[in-house]
Amino acid sequence: MSFSIKLGLLGDPAAGKTSLGRKYVDDTFTEEYLPTIGLDVYFKEYKFRNYTCNCAFWDMSGYAAFANLRLQYLKGMNGAAVLFDMNRAFTIDGNILPWIVELIEMQIQENIPLAIIGNKNDLEAFKQINETDIIDKLVKQLKSNKIKYFSTSALTGQNVDEAFNWLIEQAILSI
Numbered sequence: 001m002s003f004s005i006k007l008g009l010l011g012d013p014a015a016g017k018t019s020l021g022r023k024y025v026d027d028t029f030t031e032e033y034l035p036t037i038g039l040d041v042y043f044k045e046y047k048f049r050n051y052t053c054n055c056a057f058w059d060m061s062g063y064a065a066f067a068n069l070r071l072q073y074l075k076g077m078n079g080a081a082v083l084f085d086m087n088r089a090f091t092i093d094g095n096i097l098p099w100i101v102e103l104i105e106m107q108i109q110e111n112i113p114l115a116i117i118g119n120k121n122d123l124e125a126f127k128q129i130n131e132t133d134i135i136d137k138l139v140k141q142l143k144s145n146k147i148k149y150f151s152t153s154a155l156t157g158q159n160v161d162e163a164f165n166w167l168i169e170q171a172i173l174s175i
């Protein structure tokens with residue numbers, strides 16, 4: 001049996017949404033920053049138990065200019081990866097919660113699976129965030145049992161498969 005799911009990539013500009021999605025789907029990484037204009041969609045087939053799942057990744061621009069468009073894109077999402085950049089504290093401090101609120105407000109499905117992702121962990125030396133407390137608070141606040149935190153690098157590939165495989169499987173199980 002086969003079916004499709006829709007997953008979102010959300011978070012501040014340059015957090016690494018496109019880099020992480022591309023690493024997972026094509027196993028590529030580019031140093032150059034090419035901001036996503038509005039939206040980019042790409043696909044990956046995922047085998048789970050007896051199912052073949054067609055996963056559509058909706059990779060959105062992080063810029064405020066696209067906020068209205070983004071609200072349209074969020075409809076019918078089965079799960080989302082919400083990213084921050086571990087080396088720029090403001091991408092988590094005030095910014096991560098609005099992304100999640102925006103997502104939840106647009107959801108038809110309650111308790112949407114969320115992978116919270118602290119990206120660029122290869123730049124450990126520049127790390128500005130002690131994220132554990134913030135994530136704990138966030139998880140409690142959202143009262144969801146389908147939220148998990150991952151620390152990733154699109155450059156080295158660390159935890160990329162773990163994060164997306166988890167998200168896909170949670171999304172499938174929630175359909």
Ligand SMILES: Nc1nc2c(ncn2[C@@H]2O[C@H](COP(=O)(O)OP(=O)(O)OP(=O)(O)O)[C@@H](O)[C@H]2O)c(=O)[nH]1
Pocket residue numbers: 011012013014015016017018019020030031032033034035036037060061062063119120121122123152153154155156
């Ligand atoms: N060192 C390092 N650099 C990264 C990593 N992930 C992304 N980058 C770099 O960060 C920059 C921004 O990455 P993007 O993936 O384009 O960011 P984005 O979140 O898609 O940005 P928008 O599309 O503008 O919202 C690029 O120069 C990437 O090469 C990472 O894990 N480690």
Ligand SMILES: [Mg+2]
Pocket residue numbers: 017018019034035036059060061
């Ligand atoms: Mg992008």
